[in-house]
Amino acid sequence: MRHLIDILQLTPEEIDELVAKATDIINHPAAYAHKCDGKILATLFFEPSTRTRLSFESAMLSLGGQVLGFSEAASSSAAKGESVADTVRTVSCYSDIIAMRHPKEGAPLVAAMHSLVPVINAGDGGHNHPTQTLTDLLTIHNEKGRFDHLTVGFCGDLKFGRTVHSLISAMSRYEGTRVVLVSPEELKLPSYVKTEALKKNNIEYIQTTDLSSVMPELDILYMTRVQRERFFNEEDYLRLKDSYILTPDKLTNAKPDLSILHPLPRVNEISVAVDKDPRACYFKQVRYGRYIRMALIMKLLGID
Ligand code: NCD
Numbered sequence: 001m002r003h004l005i006d007i008l009q010l011t012p013e014e015i016d017e018l019v020a021k022a023t024d025i026i027n028h029p030a031a032y033a034h035k036c037d038g039k040i041l042a043t044l045f046f047e048p049s050t051r052t053r054l055s056f057e058s059a060m061l062s063l064g065g066q067v068l069g070f071s072e073a074a075s076s077s078a079a080k081g082e083s084v085a086d087t088v089r090t091v092s093c094y095s096d097i098i099a100m101r102h103p104k105e106g107a108p109l110v111a112a113m114h115s116l117v118p119v120i121n122a123g124d125g126g127h128n129h130p131t132q133t134l135t136d137l138l139t140i141h142n143e144k145g146r147f148d149h150l151t152v153g154f155c156g157d158l159k160f161g162r163t164v165h166s167l168i169s170a171m172s173r174y175e176g177t178r179v180v181l182v183s184p185e186e187l188k189l190p191s192y193v194k195t196e197a198l199k200k201n202n203i204e205y206i207q208t209t210d211l212s213s214v215m216p217e218l219d220i221l222y223m224t225r226v227q228r229e230r231f232f233n234e235e236d237y238l239r240l241k242d243s244y245i246l247t248p249d250k251l252t253n254a255k256p257d258l259s260i261l262h263p264l265p266r267v268n269e270i271s272v273a274v275d276k277d278p279r280a281c282y283f284k285q286v287r288y289g290r291y292i293r294m295a296l297i298m299k300l301l302g303i304d
Contacts, residue, residue: 001117001118002118002300003108003112003115003118003119003120003121003300004118004119004120004121004130004131004296004300005108005109005112005119005121005128005130006121006128006130006166006169007128007130007133007134007166007167007169007170008169008170008173009130010130012147012173012174014299015134015137015170017299018134018138018292018295018296018299019137019138019141019292019295021295021298021299022138022288022291022292022294022295023138023142023291025291025294025295026291029062032062032063032294032298033062033063033064034063034064035063035064035298035303036060036063036064036065036297036298036301036303037064037065038065039060039063039064039065039066039096039097039301040060040065040066040067040068040094040095040096040097041056041057041059041060041065041066041067041068041069041095041096041097041098041099041297042067042068042069042091042092042094042095042097042098042099043056043057043067043068043069043070043071043098043099043100043122044069044070044076044087044088044091044098044099044100044101044102044111045069045070045071045072045100045101045122046072046073046076046078046100046101046102046103046107047073047101047102047103047123047229048071048072049071049101049122049123050265051263051264051265051286051289052099052101052122052123052129052131052132052289053069053071053099053101053122055286055289055290055293056099056120056122056131056293056297057069058290059290059291059293059294059297060297062290062294063294063297063298065096065297068094068095069091069099084102084104084107084110084111084114085110085111085113085114086114087111088100088110088111088114088115088119089114089115089116092114092115092116092117093116095117096117096301097117097118097119097120097297097300097301098111098115098117098118098119098120099119099120099122099131100119100120100121100122101122101123101124102123102124102125103124103125103229104124104125105124105125105126105127106124106125106127107124107125108120108121108122108124109121109124118300118301120296120300123162124162125162125230126159126160126161126162126165126227126230127162127165128162128165128166128169129162129163129165129166129263130166131289131292131293131296132162132163132166132167132263132289133163133166133167133169133170134292134293134296135263135285135288135289135292135293136163136167136170136222136261136263136285137167137170137292138288138291138292139259139261139281139284139285139288140220140259140261142284142288143220143259143281144219144220144259147171147174148174148175148176148177149174149175149176149177150171150174150176150177150178150219150220151177151178151179151180151217151218151219151220152167152171152177152178152179152180152218152219152220152222153179153180153181153182153211153214153215153217153218153220153221153222154167154168154179154180154181154182154183154189154222154224155182155183155211155221155222155223155224155244155246155269156182156183156187156223156224156225156226156243156244156269157183157187157224157225157226157227157240158181158182158183158187158188158189158224159183159186159187159188159189159190160187160227160230160231161224161225161227163224163263164189164222164224165189165190165193167222168189168193168197168198169193169196169197171203172197172198172200172201172203173201177203177204178203178204178205178217179198179203179204179205179206180205180206180208180214180217180218181205181206181207181208182207182208182209182210182211182214182244183207183209183243184209184240184243185209186236186240187226187240187243188207189207211244211246211250212250212253215250215251215253215254216253216254216255218254218255218258219255219257219258219259220258220259220260220261221246221254221258221259221260221261222261222262223244223246223260223261223262223266223269223270223282224262224263224269225262225265225266225267225269226240226241226243226267226269228241241267241268242268242269244269245268245269245270245271246260246269246270246271246274247271247273247274248271248273248274248277251274251277251279254279256279257279258279259279259281260274260277260279260280260281260282261281261282261285262282262285263285264282264285264286266282270282
């Protein structure tokens with residue numbers, strides 16, 4: 001039985017296979033409409049979500065399976081003090097595969113240790129978010145046609161942004177990746193991500209607070225929201241929340257084939273005027289999330 005807790009649990013070859021499968025699903029959806037007949041996905045969301053939870057549910061329904069779950073801790077027995085281990089022991093009796101989001105780093109790993117069925121990490125605190133990374137990779141593949149020799153800029157909350165940590169881990173395995181880290185001093189990439197992903201793989205990277213100075217170099221710009229829910233005090237959040245706001249004028253010196261990604265939700269960090277720019281990929285990215293999760297569910301359930 002395989003779980004997906006960290007993106008590095010998938011080899012680059014397996015990622016290629018998932019991308020190919022998702023592409024085939026996009027082109028031939030009817031061929032997949034009954035692949036998961038009789039299977040049940042449980043979505044255990046202890047934190048808010050729109051895209052991740054609904055795309056998982058949409059993915060399972062599109063495969064002919066069914067879904068159950070909860071979308072807030074308050075409506076589960078967690079509110080009575082039940083442990084993650086006991087919740088998962090229970091839900092794995094009612095389902096064939098589980099997607100879990102939790103505010104505590106490591107909770108989905110604990111869940112995997114107690115589950116009778118595969119567990120997918122749908123975001124754990126400020127740590128990781130591997131299925132967003134699969135979505136990002138499918139987007140990058142479709143926009144650029146490759147994963148190697150790309151300069152990827154990450155901008156915003158690199159400290160708490162779990163999607164950033166997982167995507168940096170994934171991109172660090174490809175040849176010629178260059179990483180540009182743009183954030184306020186207080187929201188810099190954690191040193192463990194630098195050590196375990198960038199330095200370990202000899203990835204060339206720079207850190208700056210100035211987005212405009214690095215804009216011309218970027219093939220991909222990954223914008224992120226300042227993660228309000230992870231701050232210890234509201235004052236710091238208010239001071240930092242508008243550190244970067246991408247507007248059309250800031251894109252004038254960008255490459256004509258730049259791809260702008262964002263895991264969403266967007267708050268203020270990309271002005272709506274940018275949505276019309278052909279380089280804005282974040283709504284295409286949303287769509288890919290459904291198909292890559294279909295491919296992943298099939299893989300973890302051992303269905304071809
Ligand atoms: C992200 C998350 O939950 O980490 N959202 C998502 O899953 N698409 C990004 C965020 O909340 O800022």
